[in-house]
Amino acid sequence: MHRILIVSEEEFLCDVIRLSLAGMRADVRCAPGVAAMERLSRRMLFDLVIVVGTSLFFSGRDVVRILRPPGLRKPLVYVVAWQQAEQSVLSLLECGVDQYLTFPVSLQRLRMKVANDLNRQL
Amino acid sequence: MTERLLIAYTLLTALATAALLGALCASELQARRRCGRDAVLGSRYLRILMLYLLSGEGPVPRFPMIRRAGARRLLAETVAGLTGVTYGLDTAPLRRVVSAYGLDRWLLGRVRRTFGCRRARNLMLLARMPLDGAVAARAARYVRSRNRRVRFQALMVQLAADPSAALRLMAEYPAPFSACEVGEILILLRRGMLPIAYGPLVESPCRNLRIVGLSIVRQFGIEEAEPQLLRIVAGDEVPELGREALYTLCALRRPLTRRRVSRRLAVMSSAERKALMRYMAAEGYSPGLLRRLFDARRERSYCESLVQSYKRSLA
Secondary structure (H helix, E strand, O other): OEEEEEEOOOHHHHHHHHHHOOOOOEEEEEEOOHHHHHHHHHHOOOOEEEEEOOHHHHOOOOHHHHHOOOOOOOOEEEEEEOOOOHHHHHHHHHHOOOEEEEOOEOHHHHHHHHHHHHHHHO | OHHHHHHHHHHHHHHHHHHHHHHHHHHHHHHHHHHHHHHHHHHHHHHHHHHHHHHOOOOOOOOOOOOOOOHHHHHHHHHHHHHHHEOOOOHHHHHHHHHHOOHHHHHHHHHHHOOHHHHHHHHHHHHOOOOOHHHHHHHHHHHHOOOHHHHHHHHHHHHHHOHHHHHHHHHHOOOOOOHHHHHHHHHHHHOOOOOOOHHHHHHOOOHHHHHHHHHHHHHHOOHHHHHHHHHHHHOOOOHHHHHHHHHHHHHOOOOOOOHHHHHHHHHOOHHHHHHHHHHHHHHOOOHHHHHHHOOOHHHHHHHHHHHHHOOOOOO
């Protein structure tokens, strides 16, 4: 079974994404901030992390490094946010983020993308 | 006698204070309880709604405690929240939920009874519901409201209900769009509810339509619009539009060493030129180009310090 972590300060958005992934064979966990994310990622290795919003990346912590233990490519990191400016997207990709999706997001597309990427990892 | 009066007065004051404090505590506790209940109920409503949308068929689900005070608002907020952050949802089940619980009529009633920003918020919720023409027609009168937010949200209701009339509705809107308002229209567009035909918008004589057109070009990086942008930059009718077109050219990172651009720069005020310089430095234009465009010595030193402060490694 795959393990997915959703990191979002907004409970509503976290719920929307969690429910859109319902029915997939995956253990989906939610974290409301960097501290909870760090705690969870230390306890278990996730296959995919979906970060909602970019505010986490301005917290002064290296989010991608916290998520990826040294020497491992896992987990994949998706960011879903409102920002559209090319520079912000590029800097996120340079940070090590694998996918960037902007709001409003298609839940079907997100689900398919997640399913494809997780199947590719197998 | 005076002593007794004083004691009675003190006693009464103490009792009144205690009663007031008690009432305050009770209302605080009730608000906290309601907040907690709303959070749990909102989460349950979202779950029920999402499961219904994923299944796509069947009878309209039953939402628990929907008759309680504030529950219908919670359901309306859940539907609006979901449609606000997603696109491509099947509108048929959503429409069924909205009509079964009468959310559109209920919101219209709230719009009628409230004023100011509350009315604007109710209109915003209404704009995110799947609507029919009748509801939009009843919200149309708020487009003439004196309150800017109410006016704009009423327009959003109409745009959401009848996207085919978007050009006419935006052209007839009685006030110039602010940057935030254009942003909201673009979100509607990104949800697939408005056409992305930038051509008629950019060519239109109406200021609002042109601003929306320029924002579409900027947001979707439509380089084919360059000749139209240069024409607007060269035009003398509305300086604001010329400036916006120039910013759009910068956002597309098009070459700016053109006679039309230089002419526009010459008529811009010093503050506007500085703002443009900052934007160009952030967009990554080379110091050489900045030097060529802004020839005054003071401006040149300003733009060099800007490029250095942005710490761009320019090859």
